[in-house]
Amino acid sequence: MTLPTASTTKAHLANTVASNSCTRQHNAPLLYLLxxxxxFDLLYQKLELALATGVISLLQIRRKRVLSQVNxxxxxCKESLKIIELAQRYAVAVIMNDDVELAQQLGIGVHLGQGDGSVMQARQALGCQALIGRTCHQSIELIQAAKQEGASYAAMGAVFTSNTKPDAKVVSQDxxxxxxxxxxxxxVIGGITAENAQTLKGLDIQYIAVVGDILNYSLSQIERRCQSWQKVLQGWS
Structure with missing residues (x-):
């Protein structure tokens, strides 16, 4: 297997983000999978099934348990190279959770929590074309700061009670x-499903981020669940 280099990955994923943003149908958000x-073998199979449906536009590599292990x-890094190659096959952009240095090494963007470093420094390290997200919870002030610092997007949530982060405070409609x-x-992120996403119609959101509503399903159910999301987004306007 030939692994992608950082330079070719960065160019490809920057073009992918731009293309996906330009082809959004009417105000429909893009589906963002974490x-x-x-x-890993099971995750890879699930990702391949999900990406093959064409409904996923952005993929974040977030592997907290792996990072807690020795080495x-x-x-x-090895897992990420395989995921990036898979995503390239389906023209899906990839970003890294938290780690600017690893994102730079891999030639991809990054998502930063409030305690994960400066957006401005990440922008300097990754370049003007890199996709950089910032967690902003429920705070308009944090969103304004993220914009000022050069973030590509601001993440708000939890929108609903989430199994991934059950203690997260829920953001209000206002x-x-x-x-x-x-x-x-x-x-928007946190407890969002293909069923409750309908309540977000009317909001000018760019990304709907999900984890469990796709990856908690079995291999035999992944494609059908992604098709449910396709119907939601196609009927968004």
Whole structure:
């Protein structure tokens, strides 16, 4: 297997992000999938099934359990190269959770929590074309700061009670509405499913981020679940 180099990956994924943003249908958001902590072989199979449906536009590599292991960062790097190659096959952009240095090494973008470093420094390290997200919770002030620092998008949530982060505070509809009026792309995350996503119609959001509503399903159910999301997004306007 020939692994992608950082330079070719960066160019490809930058073009992918731009293309996906330009081809959004009418105000329909893009579906943004975050990886879970499944064993890698199982995760890879699930990702391949999901990406093959064409409904996923952005993929975040988030492997907390792997990182907690001995030599976890080396393992994550090897996994990430395989995931990036898979994503390239389906023209899906990839970003890394938290780790700017690893994102730079791999030639991809990054998503930063509030405690994961400076957006400005990440922009300097990754370049003007890199996709950089910032967690902003329910705070309009944090969204404004993310915009000022050069983030590509601000993430708001939890929108609903989430199994991934059960203690996360839920964002109100008023906060979501205000966030969508800050002249920066908004990503919503937290407990969102193909069924309850309908309540978000009318908001000018760029990304809907999901984990469990796709990856908690079995291999035999992944394609059908992605098709459910396709119907939701196709009927968004």
């Amino acid at each position: 990886t879970n902590d499944d064993d 976890g960062r080396d393992t994550l 906060q979501l509405s205000q966030g969508c009026n800050q002249d920066i792309d908004i990503c």
